[in-house]
Amino acid sequence: MKFFYLVWSNLKRKKLRTSLTLLSILVAFVLFSLLSALKLALGGGVTMADANRLVVRHRVSFIQPLPHSYQTRIAQIPGVSAISHQSWFGGIYQDPKNQFGTFPVEPELFLAMNPEIALPESEKEAWLKTRTGAVVGRTLAERYKWKVGDRVPMKSPIWPSKSGSAWEFDIVGIYDGTKKTADTTGFFFRYDYFDEARSYGTGLVGWYQVRIDDPKRATEVAAAIDAEFANSPAETKAETEGAMFQGFAQQIGDIATIVTAILAAVFFTILLVAGNTMAQSVRERTQELGLLKAVGFTNELVLGVVLGESLAITVLGGAFGLLFGWLMVTGLGQASFIRQFFPIFFIAPSDLIIGAMLAIALGFVAGILPAIQAMRLRLADALRREG
Amino acid sequence: MSTNDGVLVRVDQVEKVFHRGSEEIHVLTGLNLDVPRGEFLALMGPSGSGKSTLLNLIGGLDRATRGSVEVGGEPIDRMSDRELAAWRARHVGLVFQFYNLLPVLNAERNVELPLLLTHLSKAERRQHVEAALKIVNLSHRARHYPRTLSGGEQQRVGIARAIVTDPTILLCDEPTGDLDRKAGDEILGLLQALNREQGKTIIMVTHDPHASARAARIVYLDKGQLSATKPE
Numbered sequence: 001m002k003f004f005y006l007v008w009s010n011l012k013r014k015k016l017r018t019s020l021t022l023l024s025i026l027v028a029f030v031l032f033s034l035l036s037a038l039k040l041a042l043g044g045g046v047t048m049a050d051a052n053r054l055v056v057r058h059r060v061s062f063i064q065p066l067p068h069s070y071q072t073r074i075a076q077i078p079g080v081s082a083i084s085h086q087s088w089f090g091g092i093y094q095d096p097k098n099q100f101g102t103f104p105v106e107p108e109l110f111l112a113m114n115p116e117i118a119l120p121e122s123e124k125e126a127w128l129k130t131r132t133g134a135v136v137g138r139t140l141a142e143r144y145k146w147k148v149g150d151r152v153p154m155k156s157p158i159w160p161s162k163s164g165s166a167w168e169f170d171i172v173g174i175y176d177g178t179k180k181t182a183d184t185t186g187f188f189f190r191y192d193y194f195d196e197a198r199s200y201g202t203g204l205v206g207w208y209q210v211r212i213d214d215p216k217r218a219t220e221v222a223a224a225i226d227a228e229f230a231n232s233p234a235e236t237k238a239e240t241e242g243a244m245f246q247g248f249a250q251q252i253g254d255i256a257t258i259v260t261a262i263l264a265a266v267f268f269t270i271l272l273v274a275g276n277t278m279a280q281s282v283r284e285r286t287q288e289l290g291l292l293k294a295v296g297f298t299n300e301l302v303l304g305v306v307l308g309e310s311l312a313i314t315v316l317g318g319a320f321g322l323l324f325g326w327l328m329v330t331g332l333g334q335a336s337f338i339r340q341f342f343p344i345f346f347i348a349p350s351d352l353i354i355g356a357m358l359a360i361a362l363g364f365v366a367g368i369l370p371a372i373q374a375m376r377l378r379l380a381d382a383l384r385r386e387g
Numbered sequence: 388m389s390t391n392d393g394v395l396v397r398v399d400q401v402e403k404v405f406h407r408g409s410e411e412i413h414v415l416t417g418l419n420l421d422v423p424r425g426e427f428l429a430l431m432g433p434s435g436s437g438k439s440t441l442l443n444l445i446g447g448l449d450r451a452t453r454g455s456v457e458v459g460g461e462p463i464d465r466m467s468d469r470e471l472a473a474w475r476a477r478h479v480g481l482v483f484q485f486y487n488l489l490p491v492l493n494a495e496r497n498v499e500l501p502l503l504l505t506h507l508s509k510a511e512r513r514q515h516v517e518a519a520l521k522i523v524n525l526s527h528r529a530r531h532y533p534r535t536l537s538g539g540e541q542q543r544v545g546i547a548r549a550i551v552t553d554p555t556i557l558l559c560d561e562p563t564g565d566l567d568r569k570a571g572d573e574i575l576g577l578l579q580a581l582n583r584e585q586g587k588t589i590i591m592v593t594h595d596p597h598a599s600a601r602a603a604r605i606v607y608l609d610k611g612q613l614s615a616t617k618p619e
Binding site for chain 2: 297378380
């Protein structure tokens with residue numbers, strides 16, 4: 001620590017240059033934070049996925065429905081321990097812009113299948129008693145200022161009601177997530193009410209969620225389910241939740257690869273900026289480095305001082321960049337326009353750790369060559385004595 | 388730290404050859420020099436005569452091509468780079484013509500630099516720095532940065548830095564070369580006091596006869612060889 005002021009003083013030597021280098025590193029790490037959050041958001045389903053759950057959908061497409069009668073047959077397949085189903089309702093509240101995830105479900109099966117949904121027992125009971133009852137996620141409820149007891153009219157472009165009028169739901173519960181990655185923007189209502197009141201499609205569901213005993217047997221159980229319905233009018237495709245969400249994410253593009261490519265380009269540029277700053281800094285003070293050696297600093301200590309400067313710049317820039325990035329992501333995560341599209345929008349702790357390690361690695365790589373150059377300076381030459 | 392015969396520095400048959408491309412430049416050729424402990428020696432000679440090269444060899448800043456350099460009985464030319472750095476930190480105080488202060492550090496921080504290599508606590512380092520600045524009569528400028536100090540004051544900071552570790556030998560390379568006569572006299576007076584009152588062994592390279600007159604002995608270097616008399 002006693003050498004820290006030496007490192008710090010050297011950074012203050014060219015304040016403008018150090019500030020600009022710090023700023024560019026800071027911006028790179030803000031970008032890193034935002035892209036990490038975006039990557040998580042776009043691949044959010046993968047994060048939410050439960051390794052014990054399979055999704056069974058129509059083999060042709062996700063929008064093709066499956067018979068409700070499959071539920072009993074799937075439940076009997078060895079390895080399956082529970083089953084529930086959902087359908088895409090496509091509910092619109094007041095304005096076509098207000099479309100969000102609305103799903104008819106069987107409450108008990110649904111809640112048992114999705115333990116990440118935390119609903120108070122009294123609200124669960126109210127849902128079971130209320131045919132038009134719906135439970136909504138905390139984020140969605142806050143967005144539309146809904147509370148328990150509110151009646152919410154909704155239209156569906158896919159599923160008109162038999163009466164032709166808007167669907168009416170009574171909010172009986174507001175759920176939270178048991179995990180940070182849980183989606184709290186959903187709207188769930190009772191399937192029996194939906195099935196009876198829709199104008200067509202009775203007895204059909206969108207897809208099944210299947211809980212299995214052993215995640216290691218996921219492929220085997222999925223194959224058994226698909227085999228059960230092979231050559232039927234509605235063949236199935238069973239896969240793990242993670243695989244399904246990954247497939248969705250990859251329809252947008254290989255997010256991870258795109259993000260990694262952008263960040264690699266950014267950090268390579270920053271590496272050149274920081275490396276150039278350090279190289280210039282060493283060139284400018286050859287005589288001073290010689291002086292340090294003359295008073296007894298070993299070559300290794302001189303290397304350490306120069307490397308320390310490089311690390312100080314990148315760690316400082318990285319720390320502030322990650323901090324600002326975190327603040328921005330946290331702020332954006334609260335914004336309704338973000339939450340509308342990305343139920344999950346935050347920086348994963350693992351990404352913060354990666355960011356911190358990246359800052360250290362950047363400092364090391366940017367500083368190592370100038371540091372070696374400083375270490376190898378011939379003392380007498382560095383002092384430029386003549387005689 | 389001295390040999391039995393009272394000689395602190397012994398330079399024996401030293402040669403120093405520099406290479407410029409394929410050309411060999413023989414700066415020192417079979418040079419011998421003994422400096423007794425506590426002596427104030429002035430080393431004079433024309434530019435390019437090898438004065439600073441010799442000073443570098445005695446201070447362990449460079450290595451001889453041939454021959455040996457012993458300081459206090461220790462053959463410093465046989466030390467590794469790491470050992471030599473530690474030896475310099477313990478035994479050598481360096482004073483330069485252009486002061487060689489770090490512009491980003493104030494006077495007391497500049498003086499403290501060699502103490503960072505010791506095991507002294509922060510408080511002990513501060514005590515040593517205060518004492519060194521007091522000796523050079525610069526306590527009142529301790530928090531000043533080099534750019535706010537006059538040449539004479541900067542050189543006094545340089546001397547404080549050189550003596551703060553209480554080294555065995557002080558090596559001064561044209562310590563008054565960048566100063567006016569008055570400031571130069573002050574610096575020379577200071578060096579003389581360090582020699583007389585604290586018994587410091589001082590080797591001073593200088594062009595200036597006025598400066599060398601303060602030394603107890605003068606040797607002349609010319610064409611790679613030493614002599615006790617000024618060459619024609």
